[in-house]
Amino acid sequence: MLQEKFPTREAVTTEIINLKAILNLPKSTEAFMSDIHGEFAAFDHVLRNASGNIKLKIEDLFNGRLTPKSQQELAFLVYYPSQRLQIIKARFNHTEDLHQWYLMTFARLLELLKYCSTKYTRSKVRKALAPDFVYITEELLYGDFNSSDKQKYYAQIMADIINLSSADQFIIAICHTIQRLVVDHLHVVGDIYDRGPYPDRIMDRLMQHHSVDLQWGNHDILWLGAAAGSPLCVANLLRICARYNNLSIVEDAYGINLRHLSLLAEKYYQENPSFAPKINPQEPQPSAAELSQINKIHQAIAIIQFKLEGQAINRRPEFQMQERKLLDKLNQDRTQIQLGKQNYAITNGCFQTVSVDHPYELLPEEQEVINKLTHAFIHSEKLRRHMDFFMEKGSMYLVYNNNLLVHGCIPVDKSGNFEGLTINNHTYCGKALFDLLEVNLRSSYADTHQSTDLATDLLWYLWTGPVSPLFGKRAMTTFERYFIAEPTTHYEEPNSYYQLRHQSEFIEKVLAEFGVDRKDGHLINGHTPVKKGHSPIMANGKMLVIDGGFSKAYHKTTGIGGYTLLYNSYGLQLVTHQPFTTREQAIEQLSDIVSTKKIVEQELSRKTVAQTDIG
Template structure:
């Protein structure tokens, strides 16, 4: 081992006793049960539903409360206590008005604090005391530790503990302490969060989800196709930028672009007003809780058309300059007969309707007007100078990856591209052929390069990011072609169908899943593939647990746009030292419904896999890291402190 590194390490551990103490500590931690992992996917801007699932730990918070208090609390009391832990600030406001006197309120404060102090040791029983201390509210650490570790074996401290509680109440700190304890409990229930893709698009508050994740104690992200679109736009891809604005217009979420991230849409509005009129397929999908005026709807409809046409033109240019993308069939603007108002797609001719081709040069359909070019350049400049967007995208690139090998499982948002025989699909990039894990590594390398060279546009890296959004061999798209153009302009719904990669029916096959796990150097006997991206239509009897438990699909539809076809509001997955549980969620109505009525959103829990022996930290990714630290400290002992 490099002696310079050992010398640096010795500056921190500058005595034999410190080294020995740390080795003992780390070795002990390796023998603790592994912490609970919480998997969520396809959040799509649904901040309030996500917050609730995060706060209740997909039911784990109430489960712990029930374990401890089932003999001393009624079901209604357990529900009320759980709601207090989920939403302490809101619930405390309600409870303050519930009591007839200050004395009753103070007695309630005292009881709640005692109950939380009782719950915390159970919730933290898998952790070291040091880790628990880090989870406690900083301003109350001393007080809480005194109450947590109280011992009155000899009846000497009874009045001491009573006085602590009395002073908390007398000094007006009860609500702050209860709030702090509530968030401590939430944090202790879940050790690590995995977000298996698609934070962005469709829903109204992806920025709030990002702020939550930035402040979360332990998280990783596997990028989804919509996340990559936002990363691409920030990295300099004009076509990715056009796509995110088009999707925001479609779902009436342009305020995310303009109000949240401060991106100036005025030039685009001016262009839209000049060239476009009302057009039914481009009208925004209205939110039930946010009705639009006729003028607002018309303005969004015009913007929607303007950015869609810019998108189609930019896509055509990429397809032409990257022939190895094999997307020439998607040069649809060139396949339009503008005289007959028809288009030929995959050898079949369709009539066009609701067209908006005012800015298209029939002799050179991919050419942007000078005005369009100016608009997209101004938008890109605004995107790349948004402080808030920069903070979110930098976090997304830092914590994210296309796939993750974690504790023996493979986490991936979309798919591993396969052919009909179940073999890995191959893609040639600049003369080299890639497939499977190597192909995903190549995609990620291009994305990270594009992000690091944000001043470069229209280069191979930014074009590859767009390919991740829409390409046939993309692990995030997973279809043969994206039929956006057809959905806008062709009435025949047969033309709208998007053929999925064979992965999506082959993943029902256990042997296929085992071969994928092997491709990623994971044990097929122990590992699972945890997948998002495609909503599970439970309403039609589809099972999210596939291939004899080797494949678990956890996109059940957080997005309200999918819930009518899925029948539920999303799946989440829990993986603790005893095994895996899949949790289905009912539709989340509102935080107020939970606070006032105790209306939780869980339904059935299903055991996916039960550990034969309780899994320890030693067997996890964290354990591998800790073992590496132990090995280094052992080397330091030999180097510095042993004869």
């Protein structure tokens, strides 16, 4: 095989020279994002502006030559070339003025492209160029415009790009190449789904990305589980969509019919204040009839969920979740519930389909509805395409360039000892727990005919289990939040990991468990929004939490619009983003997300390709 690829001594020599030279290039830039939660517009903008990096490169290159306003115009042309071209072209009344603008813009974009490509080989840059313009772009990119021999040659190329009506396409192609080169690889550390309205668009965008990996988040697991045929995951997923007024994702984006669920809800439930959906005032407002329908669907699927969970807990005593069976703790008239030794009043109960003698038994029509819904999720072509991509690019954790990427936590007790899950008399903890859960997740996804096997039940456990690395709490108090007014019952005790992760010795122990260098490695988390006044940088810089609140639901808690982390040849930089307004406003008014950068770790000398995994 080697001889086929390199048939001569000269071919081997050339490749050795090429590879050894590449090792000396500066390390390319990685970007880390987390907890996007369906907020496509903000995610897409941060992707387009490379976490503010494109604007910084324009400032470095054109300071003193372009005004701040002209720099901003150029930046937004790179971010949104198609949309900005329409706006800019409308300003020109004369063809000659437009042609002059094209020539000036070609020159600026080519200069910026050259600046962004300096740490890559020509071969890599060529692969990033639009195929239709490779020859032209390379000629202009590497040409000597001061050479008298070729001045007319270059002038003719640019004139014909305009005369042959290819100027717009050429500009768009260069802008997309700049976006691609500024960030070489993207990590998404979990939770693309739930809360926000457009996770499907985010998945489509990621599938077009040139280089990306994904770590599964607890909310993502519900969608993977639904596609794998878990009725439990389907019920939880639909309840959350109803809660956040996002059922359109299920119906419109993924083509799953909710008519049978709606009919069941209309038959058994009345409007209930505890199940009113959370409405985003910035989104189109539902009618009163729509709100009523969502409210009833919300109740119907919640009760189905609680019944299915009771069945799973009975089926899986090894999950040690008996205390989460609550329907059998209700008194006969459903006005009180006993938790431990304490009785609590039930508010806004809706238990009309719950049998006193067999509280976890689904009504025949409930069973029929959840069966049809599960079948629909399994056979949604678009969902399957998205989840296949999730499986191809995703994992429970990732070690990449001496960084450990984990969405939630590494479960530990108060002393910092790894906690485990016992399956078939064997306890799995630390890295082994992650590996066990990933193997079972992949097994369940590959066989959608099993709905109550261990592998499929573990998908639900990942969402809510007491030792789930993606959940990170002892119990999920969904039932209590709906039906009990006493706030103390709503508390969800976090795993001890969240206290211990402030200590560098603990983080070093975790890094070693996953084979990461204790001294130079980092642990990168999402999952828990960093509250106002709290630092995302912990354990002397070894622990980084990058959930800054992309989701609008978290903006009040975090006070910002999200974090991204950049890791380039100079070190690690944490970027803080302000909340995004709208895509239309950004394009029209050139209103960028205001970003601030904080140096987390700076290299004494620039890191090279040789010091990376690929090196």
